[in-house]
Amino acid sequence: MEIPKFLIERYQFWKKNTFQDYKDIYEQASKTPQKPIAMIITCCDSRILENSIFGGNIGDYFIHRNIANVVPSKNDKDQNIQTLSAIEYALKVLKIRNLIILGHSNCGGVEHSYKTLLEKKNIKNFEYINQWVSCLENSYNNIPNDFSETEKITFFEQENIKQSIKNLRDYDFIDKLINENKLNVIGLWYQINSGLIKFLDNNNNFIDLG
Numbered sequence: 001m002e003i004p005k006f007l008i009e010r011y012q013f014w015k016k017n018t019f020q021d022y023k024d025i026y027e028q029a030s031k032t033p034q035k036p037i038a039m040i041i042t043c044c045d046s047r048i049l050e051n052s053i054f055g056g057n058i059g060d061y062f063i064h065r066n067i068a069n070v071v072p073s074k075n076d077k078d079q080n081i082q083t084l085s086a087i088e089y090a091l092k093v094l095k096i097r098n099l100i101i102l103g104h105s106n107c108g109g110v111e112h113s114y115k116t117l118l119e120k121k122n123i124k125n126f127e128y129i130n131q132w133v134s135c136l137e138n139s140y141n142n143i144p145n146d147f148s149e150t151e152k153i154t155f156f157e158q159e160n161i162k163q164s165i166k167n168l169r170d171y172d173f174i175d176k177l178i179n180e181n182k183l184n185v186i187g188l189w190y191q192i193n194s195g196l197i198k199f200l201d202n203n204n205n206f207i208d209l210g
């Protein structure tokens, strides 16, 4: 095993600069339990810099990433354990009261899912991804036929966020927190090229965040 040069250089830069600047905060953070202001479920995509977008400092956000930022339904028993264990920890142990589903434009996971479900075949024999994206099938089925391909993908990305929020309600402990107004669920869609973020309003429409 070889440690790549970029890793060493970037680490050393961080240790000498950023870490030094926030040394006291890191020291303090090690002495107290974490108390994040929100959990963010987002995509594995390297272009999603949630801490940069929302000004995250150490301890601010409890992050879970998976391909296409999905909260699988309770019926997806083979798929939901990882995401749900992260949510369970966030809500029951850390008692986080804001849960953000952050989807995005140009999502490779959504696009792969679209192709897989459209062509009903195991594209390129992706053993694991194809199984994972099967939990987007409900959202896929809602895509209007008369949309252009680009519109269909954007719709699918946003529908996937709506469906994930619906799926949260499948789980009794989450449903109960929402009903008791102890959990605020926020749906966001981020457009990479423009920096635009849309949020899901109470009428289930995506509106510019500003």
Ligand SMILES: [Zn+2]
Pocket: 043, 044, 045, 067, 068, 069, 104, 106, 107, 108, 109, 110
């Ligand atoms: Zn993605």
